[in-house]
Amino acid sequence: MYPLDVNFLDSLRDAARRLTGSTSADFLEIRLEESKSLDVVYKGRNLSNNSPFIETGGLVRALVNGAWGTCSFTEPDRIVGAAETAVRLASTVDGPMGTTLPSMKPEHDLFYPPSIEGLADVPMREKVFLCRRYCDLLGASGKDVSAMVHYSETSRTKSVINSIGTDILERESLCGIRFEAAGGSWNIHVSRNLAHRGGFEFIRHRENIIEEMAGEIDTLGTAETVKPGLTPVVLDPELAGILVHEAFGHLSEADFQEENPLIKDVLPRGKRVASEIVTIVDDATHYRCPGSCAWDDEGTRGRRTVLVSKGMIVARLHSIETAGRSGEQLTGNGRAGGFFASPDPRMTCTYCEPGQGSMDDLLHRMGSGLYLRGALGGATDMDNFTFTSGAAWTVRDGKLSRPLNPVTISGKVFDVLGSVAGLANDLRLCSGIGGCSKRGHRYLPVSYGGPHMFLRSIQAG
C-alpha cells in the first residue's frame, strides 16, 4: 500500500542505542513500531468501510530495584523525555517489587521475510474490487443470502533495543479475509476466517471457499437444534485448536498463573492435565502463521515450547518479567498488544500434535454423537470455557447424519482435556483476522490448530 519508511525508524533507533547504552536503570528497553493497516468491509453491495491507518510510536520500559516504569509516545522528539520518565516512574515505586531479570544474551538481527506479492505493491482499488467480487459471489450463492466480506492487512516494522545489547528489527506483513453469509431470516449463519503472514497472493482465488459456504447454507436450511446435554463429540482441527487455545493455552501463560496462585498450584510441572495421547505445543517457528514471529516484542527469539507432553505439564509461556520472577527460562512469548502496551506472556501458534488414523476412524470409534466443524469464537474465565461451532451434524453409526444449527459447547477447563479419547493424523493450523485480546489491549494475531479430536463427553446446547 505505502512503502515503509525505514529511514525514519533508523534515526530513532540511533537515539535508542544511545539511551540504552548510558542508562542508570537496572534494565532499559526501547521498542519502536511503525504499522500501516487497511480494513475493507463489504456488506452486500455497500462498501461499509475502507480505512487506511498509519501508526507510529514507541514504548520505553525501565526496571529499577525490581520495579517497572513505562512511558509510551508518538512524537519522535519525546524519546529522550520518555526514557527519563520511565526511569523516574520505576524509581517512584517504594521498595523492591521483586522483579529480577532472567538469563539473557544480546541478540542482533534484521529479519525481512519475502512475500510473493507484497501488500504495498497491490493498489487499494484492486483489493477493494476483489472484496466486492467475493461479496457479490457470496450473495448470489443462495436465495435471500446476506453476505459480508472483511479484508484486513497490516504491515509492521518493529525494533527492540535494550541495555543488555539486543538490537533487532523485524518486518512483518499480515493479511486475512473473513466471509460471512446469513440466509433467510438470519437464523443460518456460515462463516470462514483465514489469515496468513505474507503477501496478497493469499487472498486471491478463494472462490472455492464461497462454493463450500454455499453448500453449507443449503444444508443448514434443514438444520435442527441440538438437544442440550452431555454427549461425545468429534471436533474438526479448527475447533480442536480453539479448545486448546481457550481451555489450556491461556492457563499456560505465566502471568495468568501468577494472578491466580491456585491455578499455579494445580498446574505444577509433571501434573497430568490431559489424557496421555495429548501433546500441546506453542510454536512460533511456523512463519506463515500470523501468530508466529522470528522475535517476540522483547527481542527474544521465537521458538517451539512443549507445554504438555503425553498429558503432563512440561513448561509455561514467559515474558522477561515472568521468567525472571519464576527463575525459569525465556520462551520468546513476550508480546504486546500495541506499541503503547507492555509485553505480556502470550501464545503464538498453539496446537495439539496429531495422532494416528483418520477422521473417519474417529467417527467410527465414537459411533453416535456430534461432529462439530469450525468455530464462531470462544472464551474462558480460567475455570469454565465456552465456544460455538460454525457447523454441526449428528453422527449415527459412525457416519454424519443430520445437519444441526451451530452448537455451543462448554465445560470445566480442567476436565475437557482429560476426556480426549482419540486424535487423527491430520494436523491443520488455522488463523483468522482479529485474534486474541488480553487485559483490554488490542487483539494480537494468534494461530491455533490440531488434528480431528474425539472427546468422550462434553456439555453441548
Place this chain on the structure above:
Amino acid sequence: MPLNLPNVLSLTSQVSQVCEVLGMDGSSIRVDITPSGGLSFDESSEQSCGIRLVRNGRTGVAGATSMVDTALLVEMAIASSRIGPEENLQLPATIETGEVELFDSVLEKIEVTGLSDRLLHLKEVLNELSPYAMVAGFLKLSRKRISLINSCGASGDYLKYLLEWKLRFSFPTGEGFFITGSSAASGRDIFDPESLAREAAELATWAKSTTTPPDSNQATVFYPAAVSVLLQAIRAGVSGRSLVNGSSPLTGHVGSAVLSPHVSIWDRPTMDYGASSAPFDSEGVATRDKPLFEKGVFKGFLFDLVTAAAAGTSSTGSAGRNLFQRPEPVTTNLAFERGCENAAQIIGSIRSGLLVTDILSGEGGNTSTGDFVFDSCNAFRISDGEVSGRIPGTLIRGNVYDLLKSANSISDSLSASGTDLLPHIRTDGVTIG
C-alpha cells in the same frame, strides 16, 4: 513532525469538495497492580488525526499518529475516496455545543502516586474482608483534547479527563477459586475501594457453596455488569446504520411498545462527568440526551449526518468515530430510569430463580436479532428469596428484546458499568441449560 490540524485541513481542502479533520492530543498515567501487590507505573502521550473528505462525490478516510507526513495522510484519504461510497454529506458550518460538565477539576490534581495509593488501599480493605483474596488490574487517569475543524468553517475543541479502572478479584473457595471483576470510567473520582471490595467479597461469600440450577424458564435477576453485556444488541439495534442497512430488528417499530413498561433507557451524551460525554459529536453536531425507550415504547434511532440523510431525517448528534474509520451512529452513556425496589428486595421477591452477576461474552450473541447463548460465568441460585449457592458452568440462552419485554422489576439504584449507568433487572425471559 507533529500533525498541525489547520495545515492538514488546508492541504485536504485543496483536493476535495468538503472535508473535516478530527484530532486527538492526549496523555495518561496508569498504575497496574499484580495479585502479590506489586505495582508498575506508566505514562503515555499520543497525538493522532483522522481525515474525512469528499472528492468527486465519493467519501474517503484516513488516519495516523503524529509522526506521519501530512501529504502522505492526505494521499491515503484520496486513495480511499477513489473507491469510497457515494454519500450525501453536508457538514455543519458552525459547531454549536450542548451544555455538559465533562470532568471534575479534582482529577487534574491526581498524580501517579495518588493512583497507587488508591489501589493499595483497595487491596488493604479487600484483605480485611478476605485475607487470601487477590486483586489485579489497573487504575488509569487520561487527559484528552479533541479538536474538530472542517472546510465549511466549523471549528471546536474540548478537554476531557477520565478516571477508569478494570480489576479482577480472585477468592479461594473450598473447590478452587471464584473470580469476579469490576470496570468503569467517569469524569469524576468515583473509585470507592470500600464499596468495590465489599461487593466482590459478598459475591465470594455466596460462591463458597455450589448447587444445581433451577428448572428452566424461571425468574432471573441480572446484575448491572451482566446487563451491560446484554445491551450489546440494543446498542447495535438503535443505530441508524443498522436501520439503513436493513439489519435492525427495531425497523418499523418507532412508537411501538417493544419492551416492558418498566423499562426506560436514555442515551445521555450530556450526562455530567459521563465517560462518553461530549459537547458535540465527531462531526461537530451538538449532542443532546435522547430517550431510546420510554416505558417500553421505542422512541427512535440514533443518526449521524450520512445515515440521517439516507433515512430522510436529521442527525441526532450521535456520530462516533475511531480516527481511522468513517463515523457511524453510536450510543454514548446509556442510562436506565430508576425503578421502585432495591436490589435486595428484588432478590427477596423470588421463590426460585437465578442470579447472574457476570456474563462470559463469547461469540454467543447475535446483535442483529438479539438472540444470545452465554455461559454465565457467575450465576447463583435464588431459593425463597435468598442466594443459596453458585451454579458452575450454566448456559443461558434467550433473546434480549424478549428478555427486556418480560422485565418486571428495575432497581431503584444505578451502578456505573463501563460507560453506562445500569440497574439490577428481574425478568422471566431466560432459558437455562
